[in-house]
Amino acid sequence: MPRYDAIVIGGRCAGASTGMLLARQGYRVLVVDRSSFPSDVISTHFLWPHGTSYLNRWGLLDQVLAVTPAHTEVTFVNDGIPLTGSVPDELLRAYFRDWHGDDSGVVRSYASIRRHVLDQLLVEAASKAGAEVRTNFTVRELITEGDQVVGVRGRDCDGQLVEERARIVIGADGRNSFVARSLGLPKFDERPRCTFAYWSYYSGFDLGPAQLHRRGRLACAVAPTNHDQNMVLVWGPSEWSREFRRDVPGNLQRALDFVSPELGEVVRTQGVRAERIYGTLDQSAFLRPLAGPGWVLVGDAESAKDQCTAIGMTHAFRGAELVAAALGQWLSGDVSLHEAMASYEGRRRSQNAAAYYDYVCTLAEMRPYRHDELQLFVALRGNQQEIDRFVATHADVAPVSEFFQASNLLLLNDAAKETSAGYPVFEDFPATARMYQQNLFA
Amino acid sequence: MSLPELDQRDDDELIETILAAAARRDLEAMAVAAAEVSEMTRNWATHIPWDEFGSLDESTLDEVVADLTQMWEPADLQVDADEEYALDKNAYDFYRPAGRNLMTRTEEFYGWVEARRRTETWQYSRTLEAAPNSVAQITNDIGRRTRGINFNSQDYLSFNTHPAIREAAAKAMRNYGPHSAGSPMVLGNTRISDELEASLGELVRAEQVTLFPTGWAAGFGAMAGLVRQEDHVLIDRLAHSCLQQGARATTRNVVRYEHLNVEAVRRHLVDIRRRDSRNGILVVTDGLFSVDADWPDLVTLQRVCREHDATLLVDVAHDLGSMGPGGTGVLGMQDVLGDIDIVMGAFSKTFCSNGGFVASASPALKQYLKMFGGSHMFSNALSPVQTAVVLEASKIIRSTEGDLLRSRLHTAVTALREELIGYGLTCMGEPSPIVPLLIGNEKLARIANRLLFDRGVLAFMVEFPVTPTGSSRFRLQVQANHEPDEARAAAKIIADAIADARTYLSSAFGSTER
Numbered sequence: 001m002p003r004y005d006a007i008v009i010g011g012r013c014a015g016a017s018t019g020m021l022l023a024r025q026g027y028r029v030l031v032v033d034r035s036s037f038p039s040d041v042i043s044t045h046f047l048w049p050h051g052t053s054y055l056n057r058w059g060l061l062d063q064v065l066a067v068t069p070a071h072t073e074v075t076f077v078n079d080g081i082p083l084t085g086s087v088p089d090e091l092l093r094a095y096f097r098d099w100h101g102d103d104s105g106v107v108r109s110y111a112s113i114r115r116h117v118l119d120q121l122l123v124e125a126a127s128k129a130g131a132e133v134r135t136n137f138t139v140r141e142l143i144t145e146g147d148q149v150v151g152v153r154g155r156d157c158d159g160q161l162v163e164e165r166a167r168i169v170i171g172a173d174g175r176n177s178f179v180a181r182s183l184g185l186p187k188f189d190e191r192p193r194c195t196f197a198y199w200s201y202y203s204g205f206d207l208g209p210a211q212l213h214r215r216g217r218l219a220c221a222v223a224p225t226n227h228d229q230n231m232v233l234v235w236g237p238s239e240w241s242r243e244f245r246r247d248v249p250g251n252l253q254r255a256l257d258f259v260s261p262e263l264g265e266v267v268r269t270q271g272v273r274a275e276r277i278y279g280t281l282d283q284s285a286f287l288r289p290l291a292g293p294g295w296v297l298v299g300d301a302e303s304a305k306d307q308c309t310a311i312g313m314t315h316a317f318r319g320a321e322l323v324a325a326a327l328g329q330w331l332s333g334d335v336s337l338h339e340a341m342a343s344y345e346g347r348r349r350s351q352n353a354a355a356y357y358d359y360v361c362t363l364a365e366m367r368p369y370r371h372d373e374l375q376l377f378v379a380l381r382g383n384q385q386e387i388d389r390f391v392a393t394h395a396d397v398a399p400v401s402e403f404f405q406a407s408n409l410l411l412l413n414d415a416a417k418e419t420s421a422g423y424p425v426f427e428d429f430p431a432t433a434r435m436y437q438q439n440l441f442a
Numbered sequence: 443m444s445l446p447e448l449d450q451r452d453d454d455e456l457i458e459t460i461l462a463a464a465a466r467r468d469l470e471a472m473a474v475a476a477a478e479v480s481e482m483t484r485n486w487a488t489h490i491p492w493d494e495f496g497s498l499d500e501s502t503l504d505e506v507v508a509d510l511t512q513m514w515e516p517a518d519l520q521v522d523a524d525e526e527y528a529l530d531k532n533a534y535d536f537y538r539p540a541g542r543n544l545m546t547r548t549e550e551f552y553g554w555v556e557a558r559r560r561t562e563t564w565q566y567s568r569t570l571e572a573a574p575n576s577v578a579q580i581t582n583d584i585g586r587r588t589r590g591i592n593f594n595s596q597d598y599l600s601f602n603t604h605p606a607i608r609e610a611a612a613k614a615m616r617n618y619g620p621h622s623a624g625s626p627m628v629l630g631n632t633r634i635s636d637e638l639e640a641s642l643g644e645l646v647r648a649e650q651v652t653l654f655p656t657g658w659a660a661g662f663g664a665m666a667g668l669v670r671q672e673d674h675v676l677i678d679r680l681a682h683s684c685l686q687q688g689a690r691a692t693t694r695n696v697v698r699y700e701h702l703n704v705e706a707v708r709r710h711l712v713d714i715r716r717r718d719s720r721n722g723i724l725v726v727t728d729g730l731f732s733v734d735a736d737w738p739d740l741v742t743l744q745r746v747c748r749e750h751d752a753t754l755l756v757d758v759a760h761d762l763g764s765m766g767p768g769g770t771g772v773l774g775m776q777d778v779l780g781d782i783d784i785v786m787g788a789f790s791k792t793f794c795s796n797g798g799f800v801a802s803a804s805p806a807l808k809q810y811l812k813m814f815g816g817s818h819m820f821s822n823a824l825s826p827v828q829t830a831v832v833l834e835a836s837k838i839i840r841s842t843e844g845d846l847l848r849s850r851l852h853t854a855v856t857a858l859r860e861e862l863i864g865y866g867l868t869c870m871g872e873p874s875p876i877v878p879l880l881i882g883n884e885k886l887a888r889i890a891n892r893l894l895f896d897r898g899v900l901a902f903m904v905e906f907p908v909t910p911t912g913s914s915r916f917r918l919q920v921q922a923n924h925e926p927d928e929a930r931a932a933a934k935i936i937a938d939a940i941a942d943a944r945t946y947l948s949s950a951f952g953s954t955e956r
Contacts, residue, residue, distance in 0.1 A: 035485055042486035098956060176489040188950035192517035238516040245454050276450050278482050282513040287950045346954045351882030354951040355912025358883060362530070371540035399956075401910035407679050407686045407698055409534055410907075414690040429540040 002165035004030045005331050007152055008131075008172050009139050009179055012041065012115070013316035014299025015172030016122035016133075020058065021324035023131035027331055030164055032137040032154065037123050038116040041174075042280050044197075044233065044310040045115050046210075046223060048395040049087045049108050050095055051314030054321065057105035060125055067117060069224040070109040071209035074391060077260065078214045078369055079425040081377040085387035087397050095397045099347070100321055112210065112223040112231055118313075142169065142182050142295075149183075149294035168327060168337075169295045172316075177301035180288050185297075187286040191361040194306045196241035196281035198252050199233035201225070202271035213260040216436030217366045219308070220259045222267075229274055232267055234259070235308060236440075237366040238281045243441035248277050251441050258440055283307055285361050290348060291341040298323045302348065305357065306364030311396055322347055355400040359393075368436040371429055375420060376409065382417035453483045457514055460495070464507045469496055487513060528557040528564075529885040532906045559584055562895070563888035565903045568594070575603050576923040578900055586895075591932040593918035594900035598764035598875040599839070599847040600923035601794035607834050614830030622823040626653060627812060630823025638833040639799075645836060646762065646773060646787075647780035648801040650808040653829075655821040657759050657788020658684040660798030663815030664755060664786050665692055665724065668807075673722040674714050676707055680734060682757055683907075685726050701731075702738045704746060711750035723752035729772035730761035733909055733917055735871025735878050737761070737772045744782055755784040763792030764851065764875045769839035791875070791919075793835040795828040847922040851875060857926035858918065861933035867940065868953045870915070877918040880953055881940065887914035890943035897939060899932045913955075 008019040011033030019031035035041075047055070052070065055061040072086040086108060093103040127133045136157035143151040143163060151165030171179030207230070210223040218236040225231050234255040236244065244251045257264035283306045290302050299316035322344055330340035347353070369377075380387050386408070392398040402408070420426045456475045463471035473496040484492050490509055491502070498506060536551035558564035564583055571579040571587070574595035581587050601607045614634070624630035635653060643649035654660035665688030669675060675689040679698035689696045697714075699706045707725060714723055725747050727738050740756060747754040761771035769792075773779050784807070789797040800811055812818050824832075838844050858877055859869045870878040881887040884905050891903040905914035916936065920929070940953075 034488060039485060040481045042482045174486070174488060176487055178488060181489060188948050190948065192519055194517075196516075241516055248452055248454055273448065275448060276480065277452050278480060279452070279454055280483070280486070280513075281516060282487070284517060289950070346952065347956070349950060349952040350954045350956050351880060351913060351951070352956050354883045354886075357951070358885075358912065370535055372535050372538040375538035399912075401913045404532075404534065404906070404911035405679065406534070406683070406907035406910070407677070407681070409537070410686065411690055411696055411698065413538070415694050415696065426540075433540075 002151065002167055004028045004164065004166035006030070006168050006170055006327065007032065007164055007166040008170040009152065010171070010173035010299070010301070011035075011037075011123045011126070011133060011135065012119045012172070012174070013122065013313045014301070014320055015170070016119065016126045017054075017058070017317055017320035018170055018172055018298055018324050019131040019133070020122070020126035020129045021320060022327060022331075023126060023129040025324070025328045025331075027328070029126075029131040030166065031123070031126050031131050031133045032139060032152070033123070033133075033135050034138045036135040036157075037120040039119060040114070040116045041119070042278065043115050043313065044307045045118065045225070045231070045313065046110065046112050046310035048110050048311065048314045048397070049092055050395070050397055051317055052109055052111055053092060053096065053106045054314070054317035056107050058125065060121060061107065063121055064111065064113055064118065068111045068113045068226050070111040071224075072108045072110070073209045074110065075209065075211045076214075076391075077211065078377050079374055080215075080423050081374060081381070081425075083377060083380055083387050083390070085384065085391040087392045087395060088388045091389070091392045091398045099318065100325070110210070112225040114226045117226050139178055142179065144294075147293050149292075167294075167331070170323070171295060171297040171301045172299050173301055175282070175300040175304040177288075177297065179295060180297060180301055183292070183295065185288045187288060189285070189287045189357065191285040191364070193361070193365045194238050194281065194283035194285065195235040195308050195364050195366055196238045196244060196279065197233060197235040197283070197307050198244070198248060198277055198279040199231055200252075200277045201227075201229040201274045202232050202267060203227075203229050203274060204272040205230065205266050205270040207266065211260075211263065213263065214369065215259040216368045218255050218259050218440065219366070220256050220263060222263060227274075230271075232256070232271070235366070238283070240439045240441060241281050243439055245279075246441070248279065252277060254440065283364065285357065285364070287349075290345050296323060296327070296341060296344070303357070305360045308364045308366075309360050309394060309396070311360065314396070319348070352399045352401070356396045359400050368433055374423075374425060376412065378418055378420045378423065379412045379416035383412065383415070386412055450480070451478060453480050457510060461507065461510060461514070464503060467503070469498060469503075472496075472498075524557050525561045527554065528561040529888055532884065532911060534906055534911075558888075562586075562892045565888075565891050573602055575600065576921055576925070576928060580900060582895065588895055588900070590898040590900045591924070591928050592900045593877075593916075593920060593932065594902050595921070596791045596919045597794060597921055598792045598851060598919070599835075599844070600921045601792070601831075601835050601838070603923070604794075604838070606838065607794055607831055610830045610834035611827045614826045618826035620825060620827060622825050624823060625819055625821065626823040627819045632826050632829065634826065634829050634833055635823065638829055638836065641833060641836045642799055643801060645770065645840060646758070646785045646801050648782070648785050648803050650803060650805050651799050651801045652808050652811050652815070652818060653824055654798040654800070654815075654818055655824055656796050657790055657798035659817035659821060660786050660788065660800050661685045661757055662688045662691070663817035664784065664800045664811060665689060665726070666817070667811040667813075667815035668753075669693055669722070669724055672720075673724065674718070675724050675726060676710050676714075676752070677726040678702065678728065678738070680731055681726055681728050682732065682759070685755075685757060689726065701734070702736060704739055704742045707743060708746045711746065711752055715750050723750065725752050725754045727754075727756055728760070729756050729758040730765065730874050730876065731871070732760050732876060733878055733904055733915065735874045735876045737872070740772065740776050740778050740782065744778060747783070753783045755786060756782050757786045759786075759788035759798070760791050760876060761874065762787050763835070763839040763844075764848065769844050769848065789828075789832045789835070792839070793832045795824075795831045795835070797824045797828055797832055851920060851922040851924075853926055854922070854924035854929045855920045858920060858924075858929035858933055861930045862937065865933065865937035866953065867937060868955060870955070875920050877920060879916040879918060879936065880913065880955060881915050882913055882953070883949070883951060884912070884914050885947060886940070886943050886949060886951070887916075889946055890916075890940045893942050893946075894936060894939040897935050899935045901936065
């Protein structure tokens with residue numbers, strides 16, 4: 001009998017949560033991470049309401065909210081057309097019943113949480129649950145017997161080479177997963193078109209709930225986060241990144257001014273930047289195989305997507321609950337590992353999952369909104385129920401198929417209360433559309 | 443922990459420095475820059491040995507350069523632009539085109555259609571080369587021919603090749619000619635029109651029957667005739683297009699309820715009645731849903747409607763004649779014949795002709811719909827040939843031969859469903875002449891559709907606006923003439939085409955729904 005039931009590689013959103021949930025079921029769990037916490041990592045660090053609901057289900061939300069602002073309403077402004085909404089309680093409950101069989105602990109607020117705050121809290125929770133957490137531990141090798149993964153060989157915090165064995169090795173080590181790389185796992189459904197994103201942290205203003213703005217091929221967001229700061233993020237198509245990079249601070253401000261002159265003004269005149277500007281375009285989407293002999297992947301390691309819907313952490317939590325439930329059934333002897341993994345895979349590779357994947361990847365191409373889409377945003381105005389459903393769809397609470405359905409889209413159109421008059425984007429749409437194709441930073 | 447200092451260099455600059463140093467093979471400079479890279483990026487790019495730059499061997503150095511470049515440079519895309527455009531868009535992207543010229547603003551959509559056609563992913567507008575039986579020969583919209591086991595036609599009892607049906611058509615042609623020559627409100631009906639109304643009335647046990655020139659006209663006409671702007675429509679969100687359009691055309695008070703959810707209907711009715719005790723409420727559903735192959739609990743639905751003074755309309759286009767005891771469809775299966783307020787149907791699935799009808803127990807409703815339904819009064823009547831064909835079909839449906847045909851149909855349906863499920867595919871709904879085979883993603887469905895065309899099975903791929911986004915499928919329509927072996931052979935071909943499409947797109951998504 002190996003010393004552990006499960007070794008989790010990676011101790012952040014997916015890994016610490018999975019380790020915590022398995023330990024709470026009474027299993028012997030080792031969680032290892034190369035960092036020591038608190039520790040930061042590239043992230044949009046946004047939790048949609050189902051993300052915060054997971055924390056609440058696990059008893060961790062109060063700790064987060066003690067130091068993190070939270071809101072329920074979010075505002076989307078697309079080419080000047082504002083929509084303000086929130087994810088409805090009813091859809092959140094339906095989501096949890098559908099995915100996890102119970103709707104306990106649902107909260108409607110979202111939060112932007114710095115990773116140096118959240119990840120530390122998660123590893124502490126895993127440890128408190130009974131998992132053994134080793135930080136500063138670098139996995140060098142997977143130990144295999146035949147094609148079966150049976151453990152890990154790595155360097156611990158003292159620099160000693162150690163070996164640990166378990167019945168299952170869980171790769172929760174992110175997009176650039178060591179587990180996936182050393183197993184030589186292929187990538188599927190690759191979508192190389194993605195965004196580049198640049199962001200930093202500003203104090204000096206408080207705009208309340210989060211705002212997301214889109215104009216042409218560029219977008220920006222501001223969300224209140226820890227330390228009385230705001231995350232200010234701009235993103236655009238990755239093919240414009242070379243030009244953006246020539247002057248990062250200047251172009252960040254230029255992008256803000258272009259997408260939302262009001263927000264640009266606030267940041268320029270009131271914003272005090274607290275850190276350097278971070279950036280990434282390592283955002284292309286892909287899937288990897290989910291499980292094999294002795295191993296399973298969870299979080300970004302199994303399915304990475306562009307940052308543009310800020311869903312990664314919430315999906316990691318969802319994956320943690322799913323995989324911990326599936327593995328628990330196997331570890332308790334109720335089902336075979338194959339059956340347990342088939343149920344996990346069924347949910348993670350379902351058609352609803354495919355539809356949302358497509359939604360994110362299409363959005364990540366950052367093509368200017370089409371006339372049709374902008375007209376739809378106009379038609380939505382004044383229809384709070386459908387705005388809320390749109391927000392829920394964007395956040396992957398409600399299935400894409402329930403919003404983007406003919407009877408809904410056509411009824412929205414026919415029941416619209418407002419017209420497109422007064423939105424300048426419609427004045428000479430073809431000219432505007434041509435202008436949007438020009439790289440603003442060239 | 444110490445927060446990063448504001449005056450540190452951005453990662454962009456550092457990584458550029460690292461890559462430049464790597465080109466000079468200056469490991470020391472690489473290591474110096476790496477030490478300054480943000481914790482954010484180091485913890486993200488865990489595959490880069492940030493701390494080991496000083497001692498990289500030649501091959502690891504090359505790997506580091508490749509990995510950093512991949513992270514830092516946009517992907518160099520080589521794509522087939524036509525295919526990407528064809529696969530990428532959905533019809534709703536073109537629903538609200540830009541511009542004030544109604545003619546020219548259709549061109550963008552046309553460009554997409556042409557891209558779909560060029561890449562052979564356009565499933566519409568195929569044409570038949572001969573009568574569609576269990577096997578058919580067809581031509582696609584760019585003139586390519588194929589022949590295959592036919593699940594692409596709706597003729598559930600295979601009446602199109604039935605001798606008695608053809609004889610009835612020939613006889614009507616001889617007696618009345620091809621043309622009805624007028625609205626049914628004027629002089630468009632013949633004696634057999636009355637006979638047909640009576641026969642249909644007996645079949646659905648609602649004797650007040652009105653004929654319409656198409657099923658679409660019947661659904662739209664019923665709603666246009668009955669509903670006024672202050673009334674309410676509660677409609678299953680997957681009900682047929684003619685009913686959805688009818689709802690939107692008649693009132694702004696439209697609520698789409700969750701598919702099949704009678705409890706949701708009850709809640710909405712309570713809510714509406716709390717606000718409005720004066721106006722009418724029409725509750726609208728299909729019997730057998732035409733792309734989901736399921737049906738509502740009509741017993742409870744009708745009861746809930748009565749409790750709130752709402753009227754129920756059920757569209758039995760797909761189930762009447764092809765299912766249920768004596769061909770009575772979902773109504774007969776649930777023992778609600780004669781109990782549903784308004785029954786509406788179409789002849790085009792089982793009765794071997796264009797046309798539709800609305801039936802109820804009320805002679806007043808009948809006269810009102812004839813006057814105000816629009817599509818009845820202001821359309822030319824069903825042709826005598828159509829009327830005779832439907833009449834003959836309704837007789838066979840109610841006979842023992844009808845039972846035999848339905849039994850053969852059911853055998854073929856079962857063979858097809860079981861075989862498809864055996865290949866790990868998802869057949870939605872219940873056994874019925876419609877076998878919806880879920881594919882989901884539009885790209886996958888369009889490629890599978892392209893591959894299937896040449897492989898000996900004819901199947902219609904449905905996507906938006908017929909299905910919601912992301913839940914496209916093959917709608918396989920089975921006929922009494924399909925042999926079980928034929929159905930099983932087709933299932934294998936379809937499963938292979940889907941598997942090959944998945945390989946072509948390198949996709950790992952499966953076929954479960956949720």
